Amino acid sequence: MSYSIFQSGRSRRNGTFHNLESGIEEQVEALRDELAELTRLVGKNSRHQSEKIRSQAGAGYEELLSRSEDLLRELQHGYERGTTEMRDTVRKHPLATLGAAAAFGLAIAFLARR
Numbered sequence: 001m002s003y004s005i006f007q008s009g010r011s012r013r014n015g016t017f018h019n020l021e022s023g024i025e026e027q028v029e030a031l032r033d034e035l036a037e038l039t040r041l042v043g044k045n046s047r048h049q050s051e052k053i054r055s056q057a058g059a060g061y062e063e064l065l066s067r068s069e070d071l072l073r074e075l076q077h078g079y080e081r082g083t084t085e086m087r088d089t090v091r092k093h094p095l096a097t098l099g100a101a102a103a104f105g106l107a108i109a110f111l112a113r114r
Contacts, residue, residue, distance in 0.1 A: 090097045
């Protein structure tokens with residue numbers, strides 16, 4: 001009779017451990033599923049954010065390119081106006097231009113001596 005008492009106690013413990021073990025396995029499996037879903041959502045969100053940032057960067061690049069082209073055109077027009085004004089000044093005042101060039105040359109020579 002003592003054998004059956006110990007045997008029945010063991011089977012109850014094994015059944016309890018088995019139930020506990022299967023419950024833990026189910027929880028681990030559920031956590032794996034949730035983790036996989038979370039990973040999928042994070043990946044999807046990351047792709048969405050990267051596409052959004054890429055489009056914003058593309059728009060910013062296009063705007064920067066457009067503005068730089070406008071600035072380059074303005075600089076070219078300013079250079080052309082300056083060149084035209086300088087030619088007109090030299091034609092209208094040739095002696096003053098020679099005097100200014102001579103003074104500039106003397107100033108450079110004086111500074112180069114030091």
